[in-house]
Amino acid sequence: MAEIELKEDRDSRLREVAHPHSPVAHFSADEPLKLDAGVALGPFQIAYQTYGTLNAARSNAVLVCHALTGDQHVANAHPVTGKPGWWETMVGPGKPIDTERYFVISPNVVGACMGTTGPASLDPATAQVYGLDFPVITIRDMVRAQAMLLDRLGVETLFSVAGGSMGGMQVLQWAASYPERVFSALPIATAARHSAQNIAFHEVGRQAVMADPEWKGGRYFAAGTKPHRGLAVARMGAHITYLSDAALHRKFGRKFQDRDNPTFSFDADFEVESYLRHQGSTFVERFDANSYLYLTRAMDYFDLAADYDGVLANAFRGTPTRFCVISFTSDWLFPTSDSRAIVHALNAGGARVSFAEIETDKGHDAFLLDEPELFAIVRGFLDGAGRARGLAKG
Amino acid sequence: MTSVLMRQDRTMADAACETGGVRLDHLLVADMVEPGSRVLDVGCGDGELLKLLETRGVDGRGIELSREGVNECVAKGLAVIQGNADTDLADYPDDAFDYVILSQTLQATQHPRLVLEHLLRIARHAVVSFPNFGHWRIRLQIMFRGRMPMTANLPDTWYDTPNIHFCTIKDFRELCDTAGAKMEKAVALNAWGRPLRFNAPWWFWNLLGEQAVFLLSRRA
Numbered sequence: 316m317a318e319i320e321l322k323e324d325r326d327s328r329l330r331e332v333a334h335p336h337s338p339v340a341h342f343s344a345d346e347p348l349k350l351d352a353g354v355a356l357g358p359f360q361i362a363y364q365t366y367g368t369l370n371a372a373r374s375n376a377v378l379v380c381h382a383l384t385g386d387q388h389v390a391n392a393h394p395v396t397g398k399p400g401w402w403e404t405m406v407g408p409g410k411p412i413d414t415e416r417y418f419v420i421s422p423n424v425v426g427a428c429m430g431t432t433g434p435a436s437l438d439p440a441t442a443q444v445y446g447l448d449f450p451v452i453t454i455r456d457m458v459r460a461q462a463m464l465l466d467r468l469g470v471e472t473l474f475s476v477a478g479g480s481m482g483g484m485q486v487l488q489w490a491a492s493y494p495e496r497v498f499s500a501l502p503i504a505t506a507a508r509h510s511a512q513n514i515a516f517h518e519v520g521r522q523a524v525m526a527d528p529e530w531k532g533g534r535y536f537a538a539g540t541k542p543h544r545g546l547a548v549a550r551m552g553a554h555i556t557y558l559s560d561a562a563l564h565r566k567f568g569r570k571f572q573d574r575d576n577p578t579f580s581f582d583a584d585f586e587v588e589s590y591l592r593h594q595g596s597t598f599v600e601r602f603d604a605n606s607y608l609y610l611t612r613a614m615d616y617f618d619l620a621a622d623y624d625g626v627l628a629n630a631f632r633g634t635p636t637r638f639c640v641i642s643f644t645s646d647w648l649f650p651t652s653d654s655r656a657i658v659h660a661l662n663a664g665g666a667r668v669s670f671a672e673i674e675t676d677k678g679h680d681a682f683l684l685d686e687p688e689l690f691a692i693v694r695g696f697l698d699g700a701g702r703a704r705g706l707a708k709g
Numbered sequence: 710m711t712s713v714l715m716r717q718d719r720t721m722a723d724a725a726c727e728t729g730g731v732r733l734d735h736l737l738v739a740d741m742v743e744p745g746s747r748v749l750d751v752g753c754g755d756g757e758l759l760k761l762l763e764t765r766g767v768d769g770r771g772i773e774l775s776r777e778g779v780n781e782c783v784a785k786g787l788a789v790i791q792g793n794a795d796t797d798l799a800d801y802p803d804d805a806f807d808y809v810i811l812s813q814t815l816q817a818t819q820h821p822r823l824v825l826e827h828l829l830r831i832a833r834h835a836v837v838s839f840p841n842f843g844h845w846r847i848r849l850q851i852m853f854r855g856r857m858p859m860t861a862n863l864p865d866t867w868y869d870t871p872n873i874h875f876c877t878i879k880d881f882r883e884l885c886d887t888a889g890a891k892m893e894k895a896v897a898l899n900a901w902g903r904p905l906r907f908n909a910p911w912w913f914w915n916l917l918g919e920q921a922v923f924l925l926s927r928r929a
Contacts, residue, residue: 637788639783640790658792659797662790662801662805663800663801663802665802665805667768667770668788668790669779669782669783669787669788669789669790670779670789670790670791670792671776671779671780671783671791672779672791673780674776691780691784692780692784695784695785695786696783696784696786698786699785699786699787700786
């Protein structure tokens with residue numbers, strides 16, 4: 316009886332991996348994804364969502380790249396959690412990325428767990444879940460896979476590529492790898508290289524996952540266990556880095572959770588503790604622990620300048636792409652100085668670049684939240700780019 | 710000295726003619742810029758000058774210190790970055806632009822000479838405007854009141870002003886010599902932003918011009 320329950324539970328975890336609530340592009344073993352790690356991944360699949368309509372000139376496609384724990388469900392209810400899409404404030408009819416005007420494509424990245432091939436997928440060679448047999452992937456691999464998806468969809472050029480955090484890294488990689496395919500780019504709250512501090516935070520998260528006895532060396536699907544505690548701790552730690560001292564204080568202060576006095580125990584006395592535990596426990600329901608290892612690793616390896624003789628400007632020299640770089644004052648994970656480094660390189664490369672720093676106390680997560688200034692800037696930038704591109708007003 | 714300059718000799722009537730809601734000093738600056746060129750506007754404010762330039766086919770970029778100004782510009786579809794003339798000009802490569810505009814900002818920089826040198830490194834031409842501290846009203850205030858001057862155009866107290874490096878038209882000419890800048894055009898403006906109509910000697914401009922606009926080029 317207990318074993319049957321476990322099996323059903325395992326299947327539900329795998330449901331979105333193999334058969335997502337999204338269209339899926341399949342790539343056969345004959346058209347593998349060539350990875351930076353030196354191996355070819357194939358067959359593989361990409362799950363994606365689209366919103367709006369591709370115009371006759373095929374000139375209005377916008378690629379939205381998701382962050383570490385995001386997915387393709389940008390502007391529709393999440394099939395697992397039922398919550399609104401992660402960027403519904405930004406993407407939709409009449410929104411800054413207006414789906415009445417643009418054709419929005421949002422793929423799940425390689426290595427993730429919402430329908431695009433990742434460590435939770437079945438390895439065709441063994442008919443087992445990949446686990447740690449999945450090759451290590453990079454941001455460039457993600458972008459390469461997205462380019463294959465666009466080829467499949469018949470989209471040669473993108474009117475814009477937009478994304479925050481890890482999504483912003485993909486935006487920068489897109490502009491560097493395929494400048495002629497990218498008319499405009501919106502890297503938000505991101506960096507051209509992952510900082511030592513951020514690698515350190517990621518390592519703590521990975522160690523939390525791997526320290527969970529239920530992780531079983533990455534073979535928890537076969538073992539029928541769930542490394543939920545480790546993944547939840549990883550998420551709790553990471554979540555702190557997405558906020559700010561001021562935002563935490565404003566939201567929780569030192570308030571107690573459902574009690575008037577401390578319990579003199581290690582129960583979640585404080586609201587902030589209760590909040591973090593909730594963040595951890597809801598996250599594990601929708602995310603695969605090994606995917607978390609792979610995607611954090613991909614971010615750690617990201618150093619765009621390294622591919623261009625250590626000079627970031629070389630990545631953008633003579634680029635036809637117009638850029639709008641955005642940062643947030645209270646973001647200490649991807650501070651404004653990271654964005655400035657991008658802007659300096661773009662200027663040195665002769666790119667047409669705008670840069671705005673938005674004042675907010677909401678920290679790194681601000682790019683996902685209701686920030687009217689962010690919306691005004693994105694809308695203005697895309698309107699301007701649309702005029703230059705000759706797109707009709709929606 | 711006057712022979713190297715093409716002094717503008719515009720009448721009040723010229724200056725006051727229909728501007729379509731565009732600031733007079735912006736029109737003056739825009740007229741110094743060749744249509745279709747690449748322009749960097751340092752201290753571009755709300756981006757109105759850049760917008761005016763873009764109507765003339767200029768590929769314009771901007772730098773602006775204030776966050777509000779930048780965000781307003783980007784929302785208008787202009788290519789503007791948040792930055793500082795003192796620190797950020799160094800990041801631009803040589804000859805990145807045809808013109809650099811520094812409008813009413815020189816006196817607020819930490820290192821005006823360095824800034825001017827960067828302008829002439831980044832672009833072949835620089836358009837620089839600044840308030841003239843040699844204007845008679847300012848001279849009179851110091852002379853008779855014995856205090857730091859405050860005028861309609863310069864309303865801040867000495868301890869609460871962004872303007873830390875005032876100069877006169879005469880001083881600026883000297884800086885241009887030191888920094889290797891050649892003066893192509895010079896216009897002195899009265900309090901209302903209108904060009905002085907007189908083709909007068911420098912000392913006269915230095916006394917009557919409230920502001921000055923210079924078109925400079927790199928000395929060969």
